[in-house]
Amino acid sequence: MNNIVKPSRRFALLFKALLYLYPAWIFIFWMSLSLDGNIWMSIGFSPGYLTDFLSEGQVMEPELWQRILCFVSALLPGCAVMYIYSALARLFTLYSKGAIFEQENVSCYRAVGWGLIWQQILIIPYRTLTILIMTLTNPEGQKILSVTIDGMDIYLAIVGVMILLVSRIMDEGRKIHEEQALTV
Amino acid sequence: MGIVVNLDIMLAKKKVSSKELAEAVGITPQNLSILKTGKAKAIRFSTLDAICQYLECQPGDILEHREKREDQD
Numbered sequence: 134m135n136n137i138v139k140p141s142r143r144f145a146l147l148f149k150a151l152l153y154l155y156p157a158w159i160f161i162f163w164m165s166l167s168l169d170g171n172i173w174m175s176i177g178f179s180p181g182y183l184t185d186f187l188s189e190g191q192v193m194e195p196e197l198w199q200r201i202l203c204f205v206s207a208l209l210p211g212c213a214v215m216y217i218y219s220a221l222a223r224l225f226t227l228y229s230k231g232a233i234f235e236q237e238n239v240s241c242y243r244a245v246g247w248g249l250i251w252q253q254i255l256i257i258p259y260r261t262l263t264i265l266i267m268t269l270t271n272p273e274g275q276k277i278l279s280v281t282i283d284g285m286d287i288y289l290a291i292v293g294v295m296i297l298l299v300s301r302i303m304d305e306g307r308k309i310h311e312e313q314a315l316t317v
Numbered sequence: 318m319g320i321v322v323n324l325d326i327m328l329a330k331k332k333v334s335s336k337e338l339a340e341a342v343g344i345t346p347q348n349l350s351i352l353k354t355g356k357a358k359a360i361r362f363s364t365l366d367a368i369c370q371y372l373e374c375q376p377g378d379i380l381e382h383r384e385k386r387e388d389q390d
Contacts, residue, residue: 315358317348 141228148222152215159211163204168194192267199266206262213252220244234303234310242300249293253286321381324353324368331372342367 195203224241232238260281268277328338339349342364351357365376372379 312358315351315356317344317352317357317360317364 137233138229138231141225145222145225145229148218148225152218152222155214155218156208156211159207160204163200163207166195166200166203168192192264193270195267196270199269202266203263206259206266209259209262210252210255213248213255217245217248217252220248234306236307239300239304239307242296242303246293246296246300249296250290253290253293256286257282319383319385321383322352322355322357322379323381324349324379327372327374327378331374333372338368338371341371 220241224238224245227233227235227238227241257280261279264277264279268275271277328335335349335353336346339346342349344364352360365379368379369376
């Protein structure tokens with residue numbers, strides 16, 4: 134059990150920290166975005182679709198209101214990501230208390246699965262909104278409305294479905310565990 | 318209703334405490350409480366055997382089947 138309890142405490146702390154750091158990171162990203170080079174892009178920590186648009190010169194330097202709107206639209210899939218982080222923090226907190234096959238664990242798995250699926254759904258309008266907002270200050274006829282679906286979106290949605298299946302298996306494990314606990 | 322556990326009655330008849338029976342049978346007092354209060358989902362034959370040996374009774378003295386009434390469904 135020590136093999137599970139100790140690392141679980143660390144992971145619980147990690148995901149709790151990520152829950153707060155993630156929106157801060159999105160805010161900093163959009164506030165620091167620049168056409169001349171952005172630290173995030175230089176270290177490859179930037180969405181691919183955005184890098185393409187910026188490097189092709191299809192957008193102008195974003196104004197403050199554009200940055201704020203992009204940050205707000207980033208919270209669409211961002212909420213799903215934070216939901217996943219909070220579910221993972223709860224899950225590892227339960228593991229750190231020795232609760233492995235409880236109803237709450239099953240709920241956490243389901244939350245992660247649905248969070249992942251919803252993130253892939255919400256990322257589509259986010260990308261559309263981002264490009265539209267960034268090109269709103271472009272001259273007439275150069276505003277862009279695009280809908281982008283990446284292969285990774287589909288893969289991650291499938292991973293979300295698989296996690297939901299795993300949650301069903303965990304639920305069966307919970308039933309067996311409960312039955313054993315109530316066997317005298 | 319289903320299976321009803323009449324362990325309380327047998328304990329009173331034989332003047333044995335729950336703690337004593339739990340120790341004699343080799344289960345925790347919490348597990349014995351689960352059995353007494355009807356929350357148990359299953360009982361091992363080894364546990365039933367140990368209880369019957371200690372209380373000098375038959376399984377039927379401890380376990381009773383009662384038909385479910387229609388209004389209890």
